[in-house]
Amino acid sequence: MRSQHVWLPEPVRVLSRKQELETTWTLELEPGQSGKGGFLPGQFNMLYVFGVGEIPISFSGDPSQTERLVHTVRAVGPASSQLAASRPMATVGLRGPFGTGWPMAAAEGSDLLIIAGGLGLAPLRPAIYHVLNNRERYGRVVLLYGTRSPDDILFREQLEAWNRLSDFDVHITVDHAGSDWTGKVGVVPALVPTLAFDPEDTVAMVCGPEIMMRFTASALRDAGVDDESIYLSMERNMKCALGHCGHCQFGSNFVCKDGPVLSFDRLRGLLSLKEF
């Protein structure tokens, strides 16, 4: 629940900062008034670096923990670089939470295929926390994670810990590797046909670069998963986060308001459109 005006960034402190990868950092923020109501896995906040800019960043923490907001940021432009460089006690602006979440309630009783590419693991991590916190509500759970190289594996220690769980299958693949890598090499959509699962009783949650999601959705459809059971987290140019400015319009959807999590039946035909 938001007590702030939705257009007004609320100043909150950075509580901690942890380097995940060369250019990727996880920040813990004070929840402020905006964050006290919690969030849904898959939602995002607008984070404002004063004097630089405001960008949408997905939650990457445990949704059952509301005393700190966790966001994982890759430094790629002015705002994200400044945000990623924010030291503890620095102040950033916060608006949110915004957007739709992963279909955690609708997926109860089903098997889950969670498929992440690169930094796309961050917006899926709250869903994984939720599943692990409520493990009895879900059937078989499989995480497929693909990234560029072994050095680019996000949350590596956590992936290893999850892989040790008896009721959670983790499969990691990288696009290329040196000869010291003993794991799988190849693209993540290619893992889908190697799994034995019941497509009629499976919900797939996919997040990563759009091309990766397109190929993955195609592999899931080939395996017999219904379009309505495939959910993607879309990324577009979100500015207002309220569906007013129109920057993130994608077909008939506003990604900030109707998404970012959308089922594939609403995206079919849109993913291959050229965007300039």
Place this chain on the structure above:
Amino acid sequence: MKSIAQLVCEHPFFQGLNSEFCDLMCGCARNVRFNPGEYLFHQGEDADHLYLIRHGQVALELAVPGKSPVSFQTLHDGDVVGVSWVLPPYHWSSDARAMSLTRAIAMDAHCLRKKCDEDPALGYAVLKRLLPILTSRLNATQMQILDVYGAPEERQ
């Protein structure tokens, strides 16, 4: 212990192939094993076998001057290693290294090509099994070339 005919006909690559064709294929097959680190073949050598992995893991690699080899795909139980045997001039396009103890069925390429040439129906059946593998590897290569996990520009 299973016979070579059983191993060949039960391998996913030949699943669904009629028994007559399968029996023909078995004449080209033998069991092989590779220790970890051992190479199945090297780039540029004659592509003289098709390998059907029974158990193990194989890395397809390219040698990069001045660097250690780069692996671009790993293959596992039930996968096929090597498609160059069907395409003239029949030279391997990469190296293949066993990452773990790998047991496979090696199909002699000359024998395979001869039987496929003599019986176009058999050749077509084999090609229908190879084409999806080639297509999926082409799709994977497209994604790898695009380097989709590279940093996107920040949308402002």
